[in-house]
Amino acid sequence: MIEIKNLSKNYGDIQALKDVSLKIEGGELFGLLGPNGAGKTTMINILNTYLSFEKGDVLINNFNVREDESKIKKMVGVIPQEISLYDELTAMENLNFWGEIYGLSGKNLKQKCEDALMLVGLFDRRNNTLKKYSGGMKRRINIAASLLHNPQIILMDEPTIGVDPQSRNFIFEMIKQLHQQGKTIIYTTHYMEEAEKLCTKIAIIDHGEIIALGTKQELYKLLGEEDITTFKFKEKIDFQDYKKHLKNYSLTQLSDFAIQLTGKDLIKQLPKIIKVIDELPDETEEIDIIQPNLESVFLKLTGRELRE
């Protein structure tokens, strides 16, 4: 179990985490969803004892990250956001090295490396240097290197950045497998689809603050019982114009070309709305009725889109 109490972390003037409190149960696949610069990596690096912090307490399986550094380091496996491997060494040599660093040796080490290569589907290419690997394949080795010592807690920092769809699916399958084995996993991402698809529980983080926390369904409830519809136009629109004509609805501007309407039973009133919009000069390109998703949760909570 991971407990974070009133955690604050500053880099000079930048407040990267502001009074964050979280509880993550054992065996959870926990998603930490937030845009660039939200504080995800900072959080991961505090959990693995790499970063110090000003305020608060962080306990992992009742060990304090400030005091029990070495115990925690052995307990967690950290998959860094950047691929941090030796390009000139082969996959096997890389895994061997990181395995040794985590205290493995001899037959056990060899076995663990081979198992990890199987798990990430690169056993056949184990003797190629990483220079000859694709980005997605490197990512998979990057993950494998942190799993050799069979950590109970796995901290994954955006493990799918720059990955082709095939590798991405592979990584998802791996994560599901690890989850089934009962590992506690924290998975950071700025792709809401990933969090939705994988995670049992999700925290949305923005500007160093947790702005929402819960299961997917719990988060959708934040949207209320409201329906969402977006209109995209062929040319730039005058938002004020729309505000005036649709003043009975809750309206947000998504871009120069798009607006979004939210409201109870919106869908039933859609014919009426379309009529109003048709009377305005802009030509409509697309009308979307949006299923509830984390993107809209984020938008509702912050007034911004998750991906800018």
Next chain:
Amino acid sequence: MNIFILIKKDIRLFFKSKSAVLLTYLVPMVITLIFGAVFGGMGKPSGMNEIRILMVDDDKTEFSELFRTTIDSLPEIAVHTKYTSGDSTILFDIESMDEWIRRGKRSMGIFLPKGFEQRMKNGEKLPLEIHYDPKFAVEFGIINGIIQKVIMSKFSQLMFNSLWKKADEFLGEEKGNYFKSDISHTVNKYFPGSSNAEKDIFSSYAQTDNFELLESPIEIKSVQLLGEEEENIMFVQYVAGMAVMFLLFSVVHAGSSILEEKNNGTIKRLLIAPVKRREILTGKMLFVSLMGFSQLIVLFIFGWLVFSLNIFKDIPALLVMIVVTTLACSSLGILIAAICRNLNQVNGISTLLILGMSALGGSMFPSFLMPKYIQTIGKFTLTHWAMKGFTDIFWRNLHIKDILPSIGILLCICLVFSYIAIRIFKKRLVD
């Protein structure tokens, strides 16, 4: 334990990089070969300084004193006959002179034996010994030539005495007198003011080295004091010089792997894993030193195989010098990695620094052939002390206790550089 794992990884990475291996072992061999071939074991001096030589005068006569002051008055040579020990000034005797030369305090000394003046009066060849360190074979050649020339030009009377005597011996008293008056006549006819004429004749002989015609009136006995058995004495210069220079290049390269690991994030990952900062730094320093050590060993063995460099002369001293040189150079490699922010900076700074140090410190060209002020500047380079240590072993047959100053200075350099590098890396190992 972690340290060994880290070193093992670095060694593995090192041998994966063909260019690093070539630069470390093969390139220096090739360059040493080229240097050896070009200079053929003997460089020609250019722009000499005053050569300081010792003199022991066992004759203690007016003429021997005149000889000393004449030599001393030459702009190329300074003659020392005394040294101070405590408060007292002591005249050199042959033992103390030889000792000074052996210890490398002076390159050579002149010994004037008893009977120096007497033999001049007898018209016999002047006896004279030059004791020298074969490292300074070039200087010896110069001094030898200068002395010949001086005797011919400044002591021309002596020349004639010798010549007359020869003529008497060769032609018999009567014919000899003929010959003498003939010569005198000719000389007086063409060169009024005969003493000048004589001088010119003989100095031109001296300049053209035309000694067969007119036998030298002086009998110079040369005494090599050191390294008599050494054949390719100058090759030490090239083998050690190139070894130290390329050692610097390769330790800088190896040290800069810290920057690479900083860039590719592995240092951060190591710190996240159960590895300590000091383990990373110690591992890196040991790796760099180990690699440098292997390089020097390989290059000295190469020197032994190709240039018959006698590396077995004093194995403990050579090993100690190799170790301290490696340590000093490695610490410089790590320091450069600590100071620089990226590999471009490393390349820029190190190329300038290494070439500069190697030129000034005597890696490329023997120090003793450089102008005095360059030699002084050179003393501030690590290369100088490394080269001094190696040449002391090979040329002067000195042992560990004699080269302690070089060893000490190199160790101090290592400590200071390492300390600064560690201080910098405390802040900058990741960011």
